[in-house]
Amino acid sequence: MKNATSKVIRKNKAQILESWMKYQLTDEDLRDDLMNMEELHGQSEQLLDSFLNALESGNMNDINAREFEPIRDTLGEISVMRARRGYSPRETGTFVLSLKQSLFDALEKEFKSQPEILYKEIILVNNLLDSLSIFTFETFIKGREEVILRQTDEINEISTPVIRVWEGILALPIIGTLDSARTQIVMENLLQEIVATGSSIAILDISGVPAVDSLVAQHLIKTVSATRLMGAECIISGIRAEIAQTIVHLGIDLSNIKTKASLASALRLAYDMMGVEVKKMDRRSKISLL
Amino acid sequence: MIQISKDSMPILREQDVVPFRNRVRELATKIGMSLVNQTKLITAASELVRNMLKYANGGKVLLELISRNGQTGVRLTFEDQGPGIKDIDLAMKDGFSTGKSLGLGLPGTKRLVNEFSIKSVPGEGTTVTITHWKNGR
Ligand SMILES: Nc1ncnc2c1ncn2[C@@H]1O[C@H](COP(=O)(O)OP(=O)(O)OP(=O)(O)O)[C@@H](O)[C@H]1O
Ligand SMILES: [Mg+2]
Numbered sequence: 106m107k108n109a110t111s112k113v114i115r116k117n118k119a120q121i122l123e124s125w126m127k128y129q130l131t132d133e134d135l136r137d138d139l140m141n142m143e144e145l146h147g148q149s150e151q152l153l154d155s156f157l158n159a160l161e162s163g164n165m166n167d168i169n170a171r172e173f174e175p176i177r178d179t180l181g182e183i184s185v186m187r188a189r190r191g192y193s194p195r196e197t198g199t200f201v202l203s204l205k206q207s208l209f210d211a212l213e214k215e216f217k218s219q220p221e222i223l224y225k226e227i228i229l230v231n232n233l234l235d236s237l238s239i240f241t242f243e244t245f246i247k248g249r250e251e252v253i254l255r256q257t258d259e260i261n262e263i264s265t266p267v268i269r270v271w272e273g274i275l276a277l278p279i280i281g282t283l284d285s286a287r288t289q290i291v292m293e294n295l296l297q298e299i300v301a302t303g304s305s306i307a308i309l310d311i312s313g314v315p316a317v318d319s320l321v322a323q324h325l326i327k328t329v330s331a332t333r334l335m336g337a338e339c340i341i342s343g344i345r346a347e348i349a350q351t352i353v354h355l356g357i358d359l360s361n362i363k364t365k366a367s368l369a370s371a372l373r374l375a376y377d378m379m380g381v382e383v384k385k386m387d388r389r390s391k392i393s394l395l
Numbered sequence: 396m397i398q399i400s401k402d403s404m405p406i407l408r409e410q411d412v413v414p415f416r417n418r419v420r421e422l423a424t425k426i427g428m429s430l431v432n433q434t435k436l437i438t439a440a441s442e443l444v445r446n447m448l449k450y451a452n453g454g455k456v457l458l459e460l461i462s463r464n465g466q467t468g469v470r471l472t473f474e475d476q477g478p479g480i481k482d483i484d485l486a487m488k489d490g491f492s493t494g495k496s497l498g499l500g501l502p503g504t505k506r507l508v509n510e511f512s513i514k515s516v517p518g519e520g521t522t523v524t525i526t527h528w529k530n531g532r
Contacts, residue, residue, distance in 0.1 A: 282413055316416065316434060319439040319499045347434040355438065355503035356489055 110208070110226045111160035113215045114153070121207050122146075122153055128203035153180050153204070165229055168236045180237060180245045188248030193321050201238040205231065265291050267298040274375045275304045276368065278343075280313030288324040292331055305337050306375045310368050312343030322357045329362050338363070338378065343373035399460040399467070402487040407453040415456065416441055419469065422460060426467045426529050435468060436527040439507040443473045443523050449494055451477020451521060455481050461526070468509070469529035479517040486511075 126149060155176040162172035162205045180201070208230050216223035257316040265287070268276045273339060275298055279291060295307055309328065314321065325341060332339040342365040344352075352359065376383055404415055419440045423433040446456045454475030461470050479487045487505065492498035505511040510526035
C-alpha cells in the first residue's frame with residue numbers, strides 16, 4: 106500500500122531535496138566550517154531515500170520497525186559523527202526538523218484543493234519526523250557520552266605519570282581526587298615501573314590531592330602495602346599542614362608509613378636510604394671538572 | 396539562628412561526590428573560612444556522602460549558610476532512605492564497620508566538625524547534620 110506522501114516525495118524528490126538543503130542553510134547558526142556542502146548534500150539525499158523507502162513499505166508510524174532500520178542507521182551515523190565533530194544539539198536537530206518544512210510545502214502544493222488529505226498527511230509526516238528527531242537527539246547524546254568516557258580514560262592516563270628521578274628512585278605525583286578507579290591505575294603503573302626499572306624506592310606525592318578522607322587514606326595504605334610486597338619502599342610526600350591535621354582528627358594511623366611534607370625532603374630521605382650523598386661542590390673542584 | 400542561604404543536592408552516584416565537595420568549598424570560601432577549617436569540613440562532608448552512597452544507595456544533602464550569636468557557619472544535612480543504623484553507639488565507635496572498612500567515617504567526622512548529630516530509624520533511613528563555624532576550633 107503506497108500512501109499519498111510517499112507518492113508526492115517520489116514525484117518531487119529533486120525539488121524537495123533542494124528546498125530542504127535551503128532550509129538547512131538558512132539556519133544562521135549552522136557553521137559551514139564544520140562540514141562541506143557536498144557531504145551535507147550526500148547525507149541529505151541518503152536520508153531522504155531511506156525515508157522514502159520506509160514510507161513505501163506502508164509503515165507510517167513505528168520508527169522502531171524493521172522498515173525504518175536503514176533510516177535509523179543513517180541518522181545514527183550522522184548524529185554520532187556530528188557529536189564527535191562538536192556540533193551543537195540544535196544544529197543536529199535542525200537537520201531532521203527542517204525536512205518537515207520542505208515536505209509540508211510539497212504536500213501543500215499537491216493537495217491544495219483537498220484539505221482533508223492535506224491535514225491527514227501533514228499530521229502523519231509531523232509525527233514521524235518528531236519521532237525521528239527524538240531518536241536523533243538520543244543518539245547524539247550517546248555520541249557525546251562516548252566522547253566523555255574516552256576523555257575520562259585519557260585524563261586518567263595522563264594524570265598519573267611515573268617519573269624516574271634517580272637510579273632506583275621513582276616519583277609519582279598524584280593530582281586530583283584519588284577514587285577507586287584512579288587508585289587502581291596508579292597502583293598498576295607504579296608496580297609495573299618498579300619491575301621495569303628495578304627501583305627500590307617510590308615516592309607518592311599527594312600535594313595535588315584536594316582532600317584525604319578515610320577512603321583516600323585506605324587507597325594510599327593499599328598502594329604502600331602493594332609496593333612493599335614487591336620489595337620496594339614507599340614514601341608519601343606532599344602532606345600539607347591542613348591535611349595533616351585532618352588526618353589526625355579523622356583518626357587515620359599512618360605511623361607505619363614514611364611520610365614527608367615535601368617532595369624535596371622525601372628525595373633527601375630516599376638518598377639517605379640508598380646511601381647516596383648529594384652535596385654542593387666547592388669552587389675549586391668545579392673548576393677542576395672543566 | 397538565621398538562615399542566610401539554602402540549597403540542596405541529590406547524591407546518587409560516585410560522580411556526584413566531587414561536584415558536591417566543590418559546592419561545600421564554595422560555601423566555606425564565601426564566608427571566609429580558614430583553609431584548615433575548610434579542609435576539615437570538606438573531609439567530614441566527604442565521609443558522610445560516601446556512607447550515604449555505600450550503605451543507603453544515595454540520598455540528598457541540604458546545604459545552608461547560617462548565622463547564630465554573631466557567628467556564621469556552614470550546616471550540612473545528609474538525608475537518606477537507606478536501611479538505617481540499628482546501634483548508633485556502636486556505629487560511632489572507632490573501628491566499627493560493617494563494610495570491611497576502617498570504621499572511621501562517623502567518629503572521625505564528629506571530631507572534625509563543631510556540631511554533629513545523627514538520627515536513624517532502622518528500615519526508614521538516616522539523617523546526619525553537621526555544622527562548622529567560620530572561626531571554629
Ligand atoms: N547512611 C548510612 N546508612 C546505613 N548505615 C550506615 C550509614 N552510615 C554509616 N552506616 C553504618 O555505620 C558503620 C560505621 O560507619 P563509618 O563511616 O564510621 O565506617 P565505615 O563507612 O564502615 O568505614 P570508613 O568510613 O572508615 O571507610 C558502617 O559500617 C555502616 O554499617
Ligand atoms: Mg564511612
